[in-house]
Amino acid sequence: MTDRYCVFGNPISHSKSPQIHAAFAAQTGEDIDYTAIEAPLNDFAGAWQRFVAQGGRGANVTVPFKEEAFRLCDTLSRRAQRAGAVNTLVLGKNGLTYGDTTDGIGLVRDLQHHGVALEGARILVLGAGGAVRGVLEPLLAMRPARVLVANRTAAKAAALAADFADLGEIHGGGFDAVVGPFDLVVNGTSASLSGELPPLPDALFAPGASAYDMMYGAELTVFLRWAETRGARGIDGLGMLVEQAAESFFLWRNKRPETGPVREMLRQWLQDKR
Numbered sequence: 001m002t003d004r005y006c007v008f009g010n011p012i013s014h015s016k017s018p019q020i021h022a023a024f025a026a027q028t029g030e031d032i033d034y035t036a037i038e039a040p041l042n043d044f045a046g047a048w049q050r051f052v053a054q055g056g057r058g059a060n061v062t063v064p065f066k067e068e069a070f071r072l073c074d075t076l077s078r079r080a081q082r083a084g085a086v087n088t089l090v091l092g093k094n095g096l097t098y099g100d101t102t103d104g105i106g107l108v109r110d111l112q113h114h115g116v117a118l119e120g121a122r123i124l125v126l127g128a129g130g131a132v133r134g135v136l137e138p139l140l141a142m143r144p145a146r147v148l149v150a151n152r153t154a155a156k157a158a159a160l161a162a163d164f165a166d167l168g169e170i171h172g173g174g175f176d177a178v179v180g181p182f183d184l185v186v187n188g189t190s191a192s193l194s195g196e197l198p199p200l201p202d203a204l205f206a207p208g209a210s211a212y213d214m215m216y217g218a219e220l221t222v223f224l225r226w227a228e229t230r231g232a233r234g235i236d237g238l239g240m241l242v243e244q245a246a247e248s249f250f251l252w253r254n255k256r257p258e259t260g261p262v263r264e265m266l267r268q269w270l271q272d273k274r
């Protein structure tokens, strides 16, 4: 029987995950069925149980269910425990549910793909929500010189930095505490969704710096446009999406798909939408 996988979210119709995993399956010769399921807002655990009863073997989890997914797992990866959130569920042979989070490794792989040096880098991370919490451990594992987390609600950034302080040089505060220069600035706020820009000082970027927006779309985000006019190289979050999916696929099928062609396919699709 074909193994079933899905992505849970609400809303979910915009998700590109079914196309990404169909491409990975075709490339690796894996026989899987992957769909998008809109889980009810008040019953995520029920949606997962029903999916498992119908032959589900694993799932991706997106907004707003990542914390609920974390809570229902029987076992968790170390990075998921740190993140307090899960974007990948795996049904074990013993019937137990294992949870992992692949967003952070997805970001690091995409940065590496773009040739962004992380070891010794001065990194600014904007935002202190679920996405940022999920990327801090993999970023700190690359041994940057220091990481500053800046957020609209300063206390959230300070608390987040304190949670990861055993892993490296990391601090947190409000946007007014941001003093450059940085080699890499990662925008993990959802400000780009509404076309807004966090209030940032002009002298933010070191020579040769990169600016990464976890968001992606047909057009450059306002953050990336702002960064490029200040000399930084802008990179959007499309590659992170594909890389986190590849890591989930690996957890389920023990096969590592090639991400380059899938990234190109999605980029083409975004351009066709313009």
Ligand code: NDP
Pocket: 063, 103, 106, 126, 127, 128, 129, 130, 131, 132, 151, 152, 153, 156, 188, 189, 190, 191, 192, 193, 196, 197, 198, 214, 215, 216, 237, 238, 240, 241, 242, 244
């Ligand atoms: P959350 O809702 O958990 O956090 C949102 C964050 O954005 C908070 O820190 C919030 O600050 C901040 N924020 C919201 N609006 C503004 C604004 N107008 N100005 C400044 N800061 C603002 O969201 P997530 O962490 O889950 O997601 C963040 C972004 O990352 C989204 O755009 C999402 O699409 C993207 N993402 C991309 C992925 C990929 O694969 N490419 C994977 C995961 C996420 P405050 O605390 O003050 O409210």
